[in-house]
Amino acid sequence: MKAVAIQTFGSPEGLAVIDLPAPIPAGGQVLIDTEAIGVGGVDAVIRRDGALAAAYGFKEGHVLGSEVAGTVAAVGDGVDTSWIGRRVWAFTGLGGGYAEQAIAPVEEILPLPANLSAADAVTLGSSGVVAHFGLSHGRFAPGESVLVRGAAGSIGIMTVQLAARGGAGAVAVTTSSAERGDRLRELGATHVLDRSGEGGEDAPAGYDVIIDIVAGADLPSFFDRLNPNGRMVAVGIVAGWPPTDFGMSMIAAFRKSLSFSTFSADTVSEPDRRAVRTEQFAAASRGGGLRTVVHEVLPLEHAAPAHRKMDAGEVFGRIVLRP
Template identity: 35%
Template sequence: MHAIRLHAFGPAQNLRYEEVPGPVPGEGQVRIDVRASGVHLIETTLRRGLPVGPHEPPALPVIPGAEVAGVVGAVGPGVSGDWLGRRVVAQLELGGGYAEQAVATVDSLHRIPDHLDDGTAVAVITTGSTAQGILAVAQLTPHDVVLVMSAAGGLGSLFMQEARHAGAVAVGVAGGPAKAERVRELGADVAVDYREADWPARVRKALDGRDVSVVLDGVGGRLGRQALELLGPGGRFLLHGWAAGEPTEITTRDLVERQLTATWAIGPNMIPAGGPRELAARALDEAAAGRLVPLITRFPLERAADAHAALEARETEGKVVLTV
């Protein structure tokens, strides 16, 4: 089979398309003939040899990738033959997703609804389930004015859709005029380009006296701080990452003087919404029903290096998916 392997930490060009032996499923495992593989932003950092939170750089050489969709082509000992030929999507415990074949535990499998394509399934298995958990923490209402950072990204585009479903005023912040236009297509009441220095003033003008009541921030840094400054008294600030390289700076004074609340919205705070498997199943159901429609930027498997480079340059929209 063909796969993408990393032999040395460094730039995206270190990802090599190679022919390697196919994996053999062990006890309790299946082999998935991969049709689509998800690319996650943290994989670009691990590729450079840097840790990301609890994730340490892998031992080399390695086939990256933790999200795959495809067809079960073989089963290991202890696995029912009923799985053979079924379309499934899975989160891989040990990586290996950037490949034509991958091994997953049977307990990690979700069946893909017949009318859902593989790219959409892999786009929502992790990103969609994370969005479901964060939105459960956010508890959006029709009275909210919701500002979404990186609103054309994988999570951000889903947040924009949910803000509209909740009847809230949706404000999308994205990088570049093309992405701002895509955010408008998602139904944003206000869409601005954060590359324009006066973007906060543009938001205030467009809201015409209304305060932002909720910020969903996965960007951090200076942009996250600018979003925080747009929150009105009693506003809620939910963090879920820092793509800018550092978290948004929030002080106790911010919370006390403006009666704000700030929440790290992933991890234990998502538990009341359900465990990872329940959230993933919910995301697949929402996608199958057409209520959750992920934006997807697709690359063929052999162009995984280009996919990483584009993701790092913020040239992609929504979830990046490798097609096989």
């Protein structure tokens, strides 16, 4: 089968199409003929940072991709054979998805509603869970103001929608252009700021919750935008690590009782993740429910161009690969 692997960590040019033996599902696993493969920010982070990849045990030759949608082709021991032939969404872990066939644990697959496309499923699957539990981790409550930093990606787009649906008093976003801001307003944003957090007519002076998908060098400056008792939750590091002394900005604002935390969906139980995904898939498959935003669908062989577009900040929503 064809797959896309990291030959050299760093730039997208280090990605290459390779031939691999077809995988065989072990006990408790399923084999999926992929129809759609989500290209996520975590893929770009792993590809760029060889040291981070090594910390997770990934070496050159690692096949990227954490979520796919397609049809179950075979099952391992102990798995109900009725799964064979069914369309599913699947979480493959932190690799293995950029391929014509992928392996996933049976507990990490979910049947797709008949009217939810494979591309929409991989745009919503992990992003919707991170958005939902990220807001919960930040103790978001109706009436509170929310700032989504880096709102143009799939996690940001889902966070904007869920905050608006959850009764936020204001949903501000940072993004790179007026055109993107207009699109985010259509999804529920009430105020549009530039990447530094400035601008936005009548934008709140401070925010109760900040969901940060960006991190990077500018993360500490956003502590100043938190209200007293405000909470910032970092759910991504698409711009890299923050400064090592970033906590000093919180100490300097000691009397505001600010909180900072990180959130990974790995800390949520599988039944809870499944329940949220089931609800969100149903909402996305109905008219007027959650909206998925697919930036572009590209052939699997175009994984490197897809990553170049992400690195250049050209993507609104999610790029999907098609085998």
